[in-house]
Amino acid sequence: MLNDDLTIRRASTSDGPALMALERAGWSWLSDVMPQRAEDALMFDERYGVEPFLVAELAGRVVGYIRQIPPTPLASNQHVRQIQGLRVSHDVRGRGVGQALVEAACLAARAQGARRITLRVLGHNLPARRLYERCGFQVEGVLPEEFLLDGAYVDDVLMGLRLDD
Known part of the structure; x- marks a missing residue:
């Protein structure tokens, strides 16, 4: 599928505009629970630094x-990492x-000493759910009708993967 031109690397502050462009272009009620971010929003700020x-x-x-x-x-769950954002260009x-x-995120979590990695995905986002399942994630819980998005109630699906196997 991919050729050798694909590189996965840590983000740098200079990636901010490109990542925000991806964020805005990929925004949809299929994958997002928050309204689309403003055109002048920054990708990296005091809440979301570049490191993760x-x-x-x-x-x-x-x-x-x-x-x-x-x-x-909490120190009591520092052995867990959570995916909180994934975007891929439409093309x-x-x-x-x-x-x-x-x-790559799973490898990075292992390198940080994590034993588990979790995520939340909207129940109607079947492409994302299939991706996570291909990567070994399993459904660990469902919060029925957790969100009201674009006039429809949508489940919040909790998924996880053990990293120490």
């Missing part, structure tokens, strides 16, 4: 990102970029 982001480049062009962080600041979807990003 991995970037996918294909032939030198930024085509995706993933963000994984500890789910809480390269279906070519393995998303899977490469998820696999």
